[in-house]
Amino acid sequence: MSRMRTPEETKAAMHEVVEEMYDRIVKGEPPTMTLPVRTKNNIGFDKKLGVYKYGKKRSIRDATSLGSAKQLLRALHVVEFIEEMLDAGKSSTLREMYYISEAWGMGKFGSQNESNNLAEDLEIVTKCLREDFKLRPEEDGARMIGNLTLRERNRRGEWMRINARDDVGDSGYGVPYNVELEKIELLEHDIDFIMAIETGGMFDRLIENGFDEAYRCGLLHLKGQPARSTRRIMKRMSEEWDLPVVVFLDGDPWSFRIFASIAYGAIKTAHISEYLATPSATYLGITADDIVAYDLPSDDLSKKDIEALNAELSDPRFADSWWQDQINMMLELDKKAEQQSLAKYGLDFVTETYLPEKLAELGLA
C-alpha cells in the first residue's frame, strides 16, 4: 500500500470501477459504484496494522436518482482526466481539476468539495493514492524545525540536502505535498523525539525560547487538522528513525479529533490509515486534567463542542478508558482551554514548567 503504483497499475485499478458500471448496463440494470461506508460506524481497529480502517459495510451508489447518476458520470470524467495526465506525465491540483470540469458538460462539479470527495472516493475503491492519480492538494504541508537532515529532490530533479535547524530561517522547513521516497529521503538526526504543535503561535513561542535545542526535539507545526503530507512525514520519521512522537494541542474536542487522525487514522482517509497514521504518537496536552491542575483560563463549551464530545464517546477510536475519562471530565467541567492560555503564568512558563513536567511523565525529559 505504501508504495506508488505504476501508471499501468493505476489505470487497471480505475478500469475496474468503470467496468462495474459498464457491466451493469450490459445486464440491463442501472450502473453502480460500490463504496465503503465512510462514517465512524464503519471503522474498526486493524490489529495487524495498529490503525483504524474501514469495515465491511458497503454503500452502493446507483444511477436510479439524478444526483447519484451525475456522480457516476463525474467519476468517469475524472478517470478519463487522470488517464490523460498519466499519459502526458502531468499533474494537477484538485482545484485545477474542479475548473477543468467546467468543460465536462453534465459531468461538471457543483463545488470544489464535490471534486475533492470524488477523488477520495476513487482512491478508496481503487486502493490507489491521489499521488498515483497525479492530483495534488491545494493546502501546503507543515513547517518543521530541529536538528534533522533530509534530502529533497527539487523541481530541476536535483537532490538537495537540508538540515532543518541550520539551513532554514525562523519559519522552518516547509514540508512539500509529496513526501514519498522519490521526493524525500530521511538522512540523519540528533534528536530524542518529535513534538507536533497545533497552533502557529505556540510553534513560534517554542522556537523563540530555544525549546528544540534545550530538549533535543524536532518541532512540527500541524496548522490545525494536519494535511496528509504532514501526517505522512510524521509517520515516516517515527518509523524510519524510531522516534517517539508527542502531540501538543489545544484542550478541546476538536484537538482530540486531530490527535485521533494522527495516531489512529482519520475517518475520511481510513482507507490509507496504515500509510498516514502514527500509532505510537502520545497526547501530551492540553488535557482536561491540565485545565484543573494548572488552573488555566478557560471558555465554556459551546453546544457544538458538547455534541462533538458526545460523538467522540461512541467513536471506536476513543474507546479506551483514558480517553473516556478525559472526554467525560471535559463534559463535567464544561470548559475548554487553548494552548496559549499557559501564558497566564508568563511567556516562559510553557517551556520552563509545563512541557518539562508533562515530558517527565513520559520519560522524555
Added chain:
Amino acid sequence: MSGIAQKLASNQKQVAISEFFEKNKHFLGFDSLARSLITAVKEAVDNALDACEEARILPTIKIQITKLDTKKDIVRLVVEDNGPGIPQKSIEKVFGQLLFGSRFHAIRQSRGQQGIGITGVVMYCQLTTGRTTHVRSKIATEPTAAYVDIGLDTRKNKATKANAGREIWYNEDGTGKEHGTEVTAEMKAKYQKGRQSVWQYLRMTSIVNPHAEIIFVDPEGERHHWTRVTERLPTKVESIKPHPHGIELGQLQRMVAESKDLNLNHFLLNNFSGVTNRARKELCQAAEIEGTRKMKSVKGDDIRALLESFQGERLFNGLPVKLLKPPTNCLSPIEEMLIKKGLSKTIDSRFVTTLTRVPNVTQGNPFQVEVGLIFGGGMAGDKPVEILRFANRVPLMYQQGGCLLTKAIESVDWRQYGLDQPGGKGVPKGPAAILVHLASTNVQFTSEAKEALADNAEVMEEARKAMLEMGRGLRKHLEKKKKMAKTKEKFELINDILPAIAEKSAQILERPIPELSGSITRIMSAVISESTTEWNKETKQTDVEIVLFNYTSRVRAYTILVTWPEKAGATMEKNETGGRKEALGVWAWKLESLQPGEKTTISYSLGGLERGDWTETEILFRGSQDVIGATKMDEKFLQEIRRQEQILGESGVAEPEAETDQKQAETVEEISQQKEEKMEPAVAPPDGQRTLFGGDV
C-alpha cells in the same frame, strides 16, 4: 340607491345642498381628499362602463389626473369614453339631476347601486372649488359634439348650465371622434398611491371588466395601460320582478298603492317572481283575503297580512306557502375564463384558478359568488395575500377587515392547501392574490359607506365553498408541480446522464456502447405521461399533445381521459387518435397495448377559443398501474359531470309558461326543484365540481 335618493329628495327642501353634502359626505364617498378623488373616478368610470355595456360597445376609457394647485390640493380629472354619447338635451339631466326613481322597480344586477352618481361629483366640484364641470359628448348620428358647463346653484339647489355649444371633436391623432363622452372636473382632492388609490381602483376595475381597455395618466405623467383581453361584452342582464321573500312593508305598500291590476289575484301574478297560480291561491288563503278583492280596497292590515304570508309567518295547511325561486338571468357573472384572463393580465404569476358558483338565492334575492386565486410568480411570499373584493363588478377598497368576503377567506384553513396561515386563522400569507366577486340584485352592505358586505349566512356559505374548491385546485397544482419536477429529473437521467455514462464507460474501456433499454426500464419502472397545451398562432387553435411512455417490462393498457372546455364552446379538431366523448368536457381514448419501452402520442387541437383561454389540460387515466403525470380517474367526479350535463341538456328546452295546479305537496316540490335547475344559465359550472379552468399561465 333608493335610500340615499329618498333622503336627498326629502332633505332638499329644508337644507342647502352644501349642508347636506357636509353632513353625509362619509357615505357619499367624499370624506377625505384622497377618497374623494377615487369616488369621482369611480362615478365617471362606472357611468362609462354602464353606457358602453348598454349600447354593446367595447369600452375604451381614458382617465387623466393633473395637479392644478399643489398647495391647495386642487386637481383636474378628465375621463373620456367611447360610449354611445349623450344627446344634448339629456346632458343636463344626467349630470345635474340626482338619479332617483329611474330604476325604482327594476331588480337586477347593476353598478349604480353603490354611489350617489356623477351628479355628486359635480356638486363636490362646485362646493370645493366653485367651478363648474365641463361635459362634452357626441352621439354617432350627429356630426358635432355638444358641450356645456354644468354647475349647481347652491342657493336654489338647482343645476345650472353655461357656455353651451357645439364643436367638432377631434381625437389625439386628428381624426374625428365618432361617439363618446368626456367629463372634465376640477376639485379639491389628493392623489395618492398604494392600496387605496385611483391606480388600484382602475387596476381592480380592469380585472373584472376584461372587455374594457383602460388608460390612466397619473399626475406625474406616467401612463398606465390595462389592455382589453376579450371581445366579449358582459351578458345583458334582464330585470326581474321582486320576489315575495325579499320584500319590505314599505315597498309592498307602494306597490299596492301604484297597482293598476284588476284585483289581488292579478296583482300577485303580475308583479312578483316566483309566484305560481297555486302559490297565488295559497297566499290569498293564508292572508285570509279574497283573491278577487279590488286593489283599491287592499289596505293597512291586509297588506301586513299579505306580507306575513309572503314571509311564511301566516301558514297554508299548517305550512308556509311554497314559492319558486326567482330566476337568475338577472345576474351577469364575469365567468371563470374571463376572471382568469383579467387576473393574468394584471398580476404576473404561475398559476390561476377561478370558479363561478351556481346562482343561489337569499331572502328572495338571486346572487352568485365568483372567486379567483392567482399564485406564484413575482408576488411576495411572506406577506398576507392580496384580497380583491368586488360587488357587481365594482371594486371594494375600504373596510376590508369587516367585509363578509374577507371573512369567507379567513374561515378557510389555507395551510392544508399550501399557503401560510399562522394558527390556521386570518388572512393567509404567501405569493398569492384572492379575488371574490358577489353578483347580486341586492347587495347588502354593513353601512351606507358601501365598502364592506354585511354578514349573510347563504352568501358566506357559497363564498366559503368556492374558497375550498379553489384551495383544492391550488393544492393539486402544487403537488403536480412537485411530481413534475421529479419526473423531469428522471427524464434528464435517462435521456442525458445514462447515455453519457454508457458512452464514456465504453470509450474508456474501448468497448462498444451498450444498449440502454433494460437499464432505463429498471430506473424508471413506471408509465409516464407528458403533456403540452399550447396556443398555435397560425391556426388560432390550442394544440394539445399527450405522450405516454411505458417504462415497465410489461405490456400496459389504459384509458386516457382529458378535460377540455366543451362548455365554453370549444371544438375538438384534428384528433386523429379518435376516442370518444366520455362526458361533458371529458374526452377519452382507449389504448389497448402499450409495449414495454414504447411511447404513444395523442394529439388534437381545440378550436373556438381565444389565446389564453385554455392553458392546461388535466390528464386522467383508468388502469391498474399508476401513470406518473396523470391522475387516476375518480368515477364519482365523472358521475357528477354527467348529472350536470343532464341538467344543462334539459335547460335547453323551452320553459313552459302555464303552471298546472299541483295538489300534492311533494309534486310541487319536485316541480319547483326542476324549475330552479332550469333557471341556471348555460355557463354555470356543475355544482360542487372543481374548476376546469385552473392551470399554468
